[in-house]
Amino acid sequence: xxxxxxxxxxxxxxxxxxxxxxxxxxWDFGAKLGYESNVNRSLDDxxxxxxxxxxxxxxxxxxxxxxxxxxxxxALSGSAYASxxxxxxxxxxxxxxxSVFLSPVWSLxxxxxxxxxxxxxxxxxxxxxxxxxxxxxRWNTKVYTGQYYCYTNSNADExxxxxxxxxxxxxxxxxxxxxxxxxxxxxxxxxxxxxxxxSPITAASIPGRGRGYSYRYSPAYNALVxxxxxxxxxxGINAGYDFTKTLFAVxxxxxxxxxxxxxSLDNHSAxxxxxxxx
Amino acid sequence: MAHPQTGNRxxxxxxxxAQAILPLLALLFFLAPAAIAADERDVVLPESGIHYPGGFDxxxxxxxxxxxxxxxxxxxxxxxxxxxxxxxxxxxxASPSWYWKDMKGNMVDGMDVHVSGSKTLGKDGNLYLxxxxxxxxxxxxxxxxxxxxxxxxxxxxGLPGQGRGGFGSPMRGDGAGHGMGAGGRGRx
Numbered sequence: 001x002x003x004x005x006x007x008x009x010x011x012x013x014x015x016x017x018x019x020x021x022x023x024x025x026x027w028d029f030g031a032k033l034g035y036e037s038n039v040n041r042s043l044d045d046x047x048x049x050x051x052x053x054x055x056x057x058x059x060x061x062x063x064x065x066x067x068x069x070x071x072x073x074x075a076l077s078g079s080a081y082a083s084x085x086x087x088x089x090x091x092x093x094x095x096x097x098x099s100v101f102l103s104p105v106w107s108l109x110x111x112x113x114x115x116x117x118x119x120x121x122x123x124x125x126x127x128x129x130x131x132x133x134x135x136x137x138r139w140n141t142k143v144y145t146g147q148y149y150c151y152t153n154s155n156a157d158e159x160x161x162x163x164x165x166x167x168x169x170x171x172x173x174x175x176x177x178x179x180x181x182x183x184x185x186x187x188x189x190x191x192x193x194x195x196x197x198x199s200p201i202t203a204a205s206i207p208g209r210g211r212g213y214s215y216r217y218s219p220a221y222n223a224l225v226x227x228x229x230x231x232x233x234x235x236g237i238n239a240g241y242d243f244t245k246t247l248f249a250v251x252x253x254x255x256x257x258x259x260x261x262x263x264s265l266d267n268h269s270a271x272x273x274x275x276x277x278x
Numbered sequence: 279m280a281h282p283q284t285g286n287r288x289x290x291x292x293x294x295x296a297q298a299i300l301p302l303l304a305l306l307f308f309l310a311p312a313a314i315a316a317d318e319r320d321v322v323l324p325e326s327g328i329h330y331p332g333g334f335d336x337x338x339x340x341x342x343x344x345x346x347x348x349x350x351x352x353x354x355x356x357x358x359x360x361x362x363x364x365x366x367x368x369x370x371x372a373s374p375s376w377y378w379k380d381m382k383g384n385m386v387d388g389m390d391v392h393v394s395g396s397k398t399l400g401k402d403g404n405l406y407l408x409x410x411x412x413x414x415x416x417x418x419x420x421x422x423x424x425x426x427x428x429x430x431x432x433x434x435x436g437l438p439g440q441g442r443g444g445f446g447s448p449m450r451g452d453g454a455g456h457g458m459g460a461g462g463r464g465r466x
Contacts, residue, residue: 026441030449057448061441064432065331065354067376075448104380104431134446136437141425146437146445171445175438178427183444238444250443252450273449277441 028057032250032273039084040221043197043263050082053271062099062107071097071109086121086220095132109134115154121220124161128154145172152191160214160227165191169234183238193230195262196223232258248275323355323371326400330356330371334396334408334428341394342368342407343415346386351375357383361393361407368407370395373423377432381421383412390415396428 031054038046055077062069074094081087097111115128130152138144147170156162171185196218215226233256240250250273257266320332344363351357356371357378370393372378392413398406410428412421424430440446 028441028448030443032449055448059441062433064377064430065374077448101376101380101432104377134437138438144438171437173437173439173444181439181442181444183439185445236445236450238439238450240439240443242442248442250447250449252443271449273443275443275449 026059026061026277028055028059028275028277030055030057030273030275032271034269034271036267036269038265038267039081039087040196040223041194041265041267042221042223043195043199043265045196045198045223046265046267047084049084049087051079051271052082053077053079062101064101067101069099071099071111073097073111084220087119087124089117089119089124091115091117105137105139107136109136121218123158123218123220124156126154126156126161128152142175143173144175146170158216160194160216160225163192163194163227165189165193167191171236173238179242181238181240183236183240185234185236185238187232187234187236189232189234191229192227193232193258193260194225194227195230195260195265196221196225197262198223226262228260228262230258230260232256246276246278248277249273250275321355325402326369326398326404326406327402328371328398328400328406328408330408331430333398334410334424335398336396336428338396338398339394339410340397340407341392342366342397343392344368344390346370346389346391346412349384349387351378359386361391366405368393368397368405369400370407370409370412372409372412372421373430373432377423383421385417385419386412386414386421389417395424 031052034051034053035048036051037048039049039051040047055075057073057075060070060072062071072095076090076092078090079088093113093115095111095113097109099107099109101107110131110133112131113129116126117128118125130150132148132150134146134148136144136146148168150165150167150169152163152165152167154161154163154165167187167189169185169187171183173181173183175181213226213228215224217223218225234254235256236252236254238250238252240248242248251271252273253268253270255266255268257264321330322328323330342361342363344361347360347362349357349359352375355374357373357375358369358371361368361370372383373381378384392415393407393409394411395407395409398408400406408424408428410422410424412423413419414421422431437444437446443449
């Protein structure tokens with residue numbers, strides 16, 4: 001099956017490279033090196049890891065020639081973990097959408113999406129669907145802001161990794177120069193999430209049992225995995241630089257904290273990436 | 279964290295890959311070219327032969343001053359109006375109609391204006407100016423249609439960072455820009 005997947009990926013790469021680029025459409029290839037401080041989402045035994053990710057994406061962006069227009073984003077990405085090989089994964093996403101220019105400053109995009117994910121630890125492989133609505137404002141050539149809502153329903157091979165989530169976020173960015181920009185963002189999310197623990201938690205000790213909690217032992221994490229409802233807060237910052245019209249680099253950092261009945265955990269993640277669009 | 283993965287389990291995992299990814303790949307494979315084929319959005323205006331909206335040339339940018347008249351709002355293509363500047367009459371190409379209306383562009387009709395933009399000679403022998411900025415002299419009101427590099431202002435939808443690795447980009451998210459937590463991968 002690996003061979004078939006490799007062939008499919010290569011075929012798509014050749015296909016993308018051979019397809020002529022026209023105004024309003026964009027291909028994007030990129031790779032990033034990332035770090036996470038709590039890759040196993042542990043309440044009491046956080047493990048850090050380094051992650052290499054590569055992706056190919058297609059984006060039909062807005063021409064602006066009509067007030068209402070359609071969009072399409074599709075992407076294929078793969079991630080390899082330096083230590084936690086069981087988390088290696090391939091993800092494919094397709095997201096058609098519709099955009100409306102509410103005014104020269106305000107625009108709205110609503111986009112349902114379908115995402116398939118295959119993880120080395122097959123219990124975590126999942127198919128997800130949802131919808132994302134983004135309201136954006138370009139106040140002038142330098143300053144822009146955005147707000148979004150995203151609903152996700154992810155169905156994994158094992159229920160403990162399945163989740164639904166409602167997330168809202170805000171962000172703001174400044175184009176300091178035509179080549180250099182920075183962004184800050186905040187996201188609040190409410191929904192299911194799994195956590196891991198080394199503690200000898202039993203069914204009797206799980207709070208609110210009977211309200212949809214599920215748990216199982218995971219060989220991949222070598223720990224008990226428990227699904228519960230959590231609130232998550234994320235704070236992110238990006239800085240990007242365009243070397244040319246096609247080659248760009250970006251640095252990003254996100255701090256995430258989430259809490260539920262079982263406790264709370266946090267995670268620091270950072271990445272540096274290089275991309276090529278045409 | 280390492281664990282002995284059996285051959286059967288690995289097969290199940292990659293079977294999941296096939297189920298999840300290959301249909302999406304196939305969809306992208308066939309959908310994207312069709313979308314592109316129907317997506318030639320830089321058109322050649324029939325009378326002038328000017329490429330729109332991509333015909334802006336920063337090397338020919340200049341300013342004209344005169345009285346604006348004859349505003350024409352087509353169903354598709356750029357709104358245009360005439361500016362009599364001394365002995366020359368320019369046809370000014372502005373923006374799509376929705377943008378023109380939102381900018382209250384009709385205010386220019388009959389007014390003295392300064393218009394900056396890219397000058398060009400159409401194949402019909404008339405002078406054209408692809409507008410960057412229109413200043414109505416009586417009210418000092420400025421209508422901006424393009425940036426310094428000639429990029430159309432009506433393309434301002436969406437988040438600029440998402441095409442450059444920022445929030446909303448595949449670089450930041452799960453492949454389609456979703457999620458901000460855990461480096462943009464949300465709950466995994």
